[in-house]
Amino acid sequence: MINNSDKIINGKLSADNFLIKVLKKVEDFENLYERPPCLAVIIVGNDPASKIYVKKKIKTAKKINIKSIEIQLPKDITEADLLKQIDKLNYSENVDGILVQLPLPKHIFTENVINTITPLKDVDGFHPINFGNLCLGNDSIVPCTPLGCLYLLKNEVKNLSGFNVTIVGRSNIVGKPMQALLIKENCTVTLAHSKTKSLREITKKADILISAIGKPEYITSEYIKPNSIIIDVGINRIVEKEKNKLVGDVKFEEVYQLVKKITPVPGGVGPMTIACLMYNTVKASFIRKQKEFRESLF
């Protein structure tokens, strides 16, 4: 593994710096309203990866004085009972943000869950009202992973206007909101996906390539424009030499030689996603109280 190179985008360091600014906002909120912002996290079932992610979210919240409530529900809970739990949180005066960890068990319709969270407390930014506002270019709560990617990109390139960006992956969590965010930044955006023909020909033209396909080390040097910036959103668990290992969508060791900048996995986008969840929680807290939040952090 290549370390300490100026080619590597250090997501952990960026997230730590960003969280210092979010902490200031947490303190402002607490001074005004005599309580910390509060995030409720619901986890359904025992998926090990989801449990790890939720633990990281709660730990980070604690670090910057955001109160968190973890609600563990059994994997066979009915959809109706889950929606009732969400509605209780919707009406709770002291809960500012609600997150339901995905994926959910197959018998629960994710869309119903997302639509039940009030848009004011939707810290994931997945509700159609928040996503609609993002697509319209209005202020909204923006999904955490794309927001984290944008933060990392803006650290590298002050003005993204006119850049050719290719996103690989059209998920509602990453690809689609990432496209909307980058259009707002005046980028020319191509959204490629599993049915895209001649993917390599497209990605090779990208000044910035964002991969969110969930295929371990799929993006090799043949997909890359030399001197481009690579944001690897993939977090894939593989077994190598009988050991569990986390790798991205990008074949890091090979692609690294060619590019201007690249995010590693782990330590790239992941920490920024969690930092942006904290940002969204504080933003939601202020919006509920005063319907205003000054976006001085971006």
Ligand code: GUN
């Ligand atoms: N599962 C994977 N990523 C996410 C995310 O950003 N939010 C939620 N709620 N679940 C996820």
